[in-house]
Amino acid sequence: MNTLVSSLANAFGGSNRLKIIWCLLIAYPVGNLFTRLPSSQPNLKHAFNISTSVVVLIPVLNLQWGFLQLLFDALGTYVIAANFRGSSMPWVVFIFVMSHLTINHVIREAWLSRDTLEISSAQMILAMKLTTFAWNVYDGQRPEEDLDEWQFQKRITKYPTLLAFLGYSFYFPSILYGPNLDYVAYTSLINGTLFNSVEPTEPMQRATPDGRKRAACRKMLEGLVFLSLFTVLSPSYNYTITLTPWFARQSLLYRIAVFQFYGFVERFKFYAIWTLTEGANILTGLGFSGFGPSGESLWEGAMNVKPLEIELPSNFKAVLGSWNINTNIWLREYAYKRVTPKGGKPGFRSTLITCFTSALWHGVAIGYFLVFIPGGLVTYLSRKSRASIRPLVMPPAGAPSTWVKRTYDFLGTVISILLLNFVTAPFRLLTLANTMEAWSRLGWYGCWIVGFGVTFFNTGGPEYLQSLQEKQANIINVKQPRTPSIDLVAALGPAVEEL
Structure with a gap:
């Protein structure tokens, strides 16, 4: 099998790239086969997931040692979560899993080339699954009144068998590139309760809703279009072009403008991978979300990306909510909220810790930290702006949108795109020297925007905006006609009846 795939890959100019694409596409017919397994035999479905992932990782991708490492992480988490009690258990699992992942990131960065096919991508997905599982087990041991709605829905009250846990860990459509899923969602897929609103069509088999194959095929086609665009455009339009002498000779405004297109093309790769994996998940039924x-x-x-919301965002919050969606949910629910003291409110400290976790999860190259630490500042400024500036431009309830509000929305879109491309460039450039060179050729425009925002919101800016909001509210109250109070109407009631 490996010989056949490698021979085809040589004709297409890259064995590893073709192998990955082949694995993503073969998950479609295999996913359709998965739906034909009866829900009355959950162990068969667990074994199917495990065996399919083993075939992908060992005969196809030649990652025998990598598979053993994934198995080590899964078994270690299973033992820790079963035997530890108390709030320390999820953190023990987190340290165990993330430490192993970091070691592999260091090995990749120090000794392997970027084209080397290794296990860290699959290990990143598994790290999310395992830490999610640990927190869900812990939440299942806590009093219900201490849980928020998300924690209550995702909690695990009955510890799974080893086969069920390994089936969850090696769920085949998400083994390479996700998306992340929790154990409750996995079991609802296995036992068919995900489709409770659908009548079964055959004995001993849970029916899946109509439209599953159409939705999956649509995602597959979208993914292939993104993949084609990336393959054609990325050699000439990518972030590394900023390091060339040609780029340095252009005017500053042209450099900033064409740089936005580089970011647009760079994202095609992620759109392709995530939409292809989403389609494979849909074919197994996991993507069903009602009617x-x-x-x-x-x-x-199973949606992990919303390209249109990313390319035309109303604000930076919309970007974060549409990019790598399930990973952001993992960071929010199992990092951001968990580092906040009980009864406290998440703040800037929680944001920075979460961004550091995200950077470390991606790798140890300095470029990852140059993405997520400044990204935390942009997130902080986005929240401050939305809370302080947006109320000033919002029209009264029921009134049509004004030119001020439309201008605010337009500027929000432009600034969000500018900052998105600026802060994500290190993700491709990776080194400090390359990043500094690229940013300097862009006039440090992102640093100027962020620096001004941080300075403004920490030197009296919020107080000034609050005073403007109060003045605006007073003007609106003066303009509104007075109406009788409820008590006055009640007092006049008898007189009105007599008249």
């Missing part, structure tokens, strides 16, 4: 107003089935449960 629409017209009775059509919805398949948004």
Whole structure:
């Protein structure tokens, strides 16, 4: 099998790239086969997931040692979560899993080339699954009144068998590039409760809603389009072009403008991978999220990216909510909220810790930290702006949008795109020297925007904006006609009846 795939890969100019694409596409027919396994035999489905992932990792990708490392992480987590009690258990699992992942990141950075096919990508997905599992087990041991709605829905009250846990860990459509899923969602897929609103069509088999194959094929086609665009455009349009002498000779405004297109093309690769994996998940049924107003089935449960919202965002929050969605949920629920003291409110400290965790999860190259630490500052400024500036431009309830509000929205979109491309460039450039060179050729525009924002919001800016909001509220109250109070109407009631 490996010989056949390698021979085809040589004709397409890269064995590893073709192997990955082949694995993503073969998950489609295999996913359709998975739905034909009866829900009355969950162990068969668990074994199917494990065996399919083993075939992908060992005969196809030649990652025998990598598979053993994934198995080591899974078994270690299973033992720790079963035997530790108390709030320290999830942190023990987190340290265990992330330490092993970091070691592999160091090995990749120090001794392997960027084209080497190794296990760290699959290990990153598994790290999310295992830490999610640990927190869900811990939440299952806590009093219900201490849990928020998310924690209550995802908690695990009955510890799974080893086969069920390994089936979850090696769920084949997400083994390479995700998306992350929790154990409750996995078991609802296995036992068919995810489709409780659908009537079974065959004995001993849970029916899946109509539209599953159409939704999966649509995602596959979208992924292939993104992949084609990336393959054609990325050699000439990518972040590394900023380091060339040609780029340095252009005017500053042209450099900033064409740099936005580089970021646009760079994201095609991620759109391709995530939409292809989403389609494979949909074919197994995991993406089912209910029915629409017209009775059509919805398949948004495995969505990991919303390209349109990223390329035309209303603000930076919209970007974060549409990019690598399930990873951001993992960071929010199992990092951001968990480092916040009980009864406290997440703040800037929680944001920085979460961004550091995200950077370390991606790798140890300085470029990852140059993405996520400044990204934390941009997130902080986005929240401050939305809370302090947006109320000043919002029209009264029920009133049409004003030119001020439309201008604010337009500027929000432009600034969000500018900052998105600026702070994500190190993700491709990786080194400090390359990043500094690229940013300097862009006039440090992102640093100027962030620096001004941080200075403004920490030197009296919020107080000034608050005073403007109060003045605006007073003007609106003066302009509004007075109406009788409820008590006055009640007092006049008898007189009105007599008249």
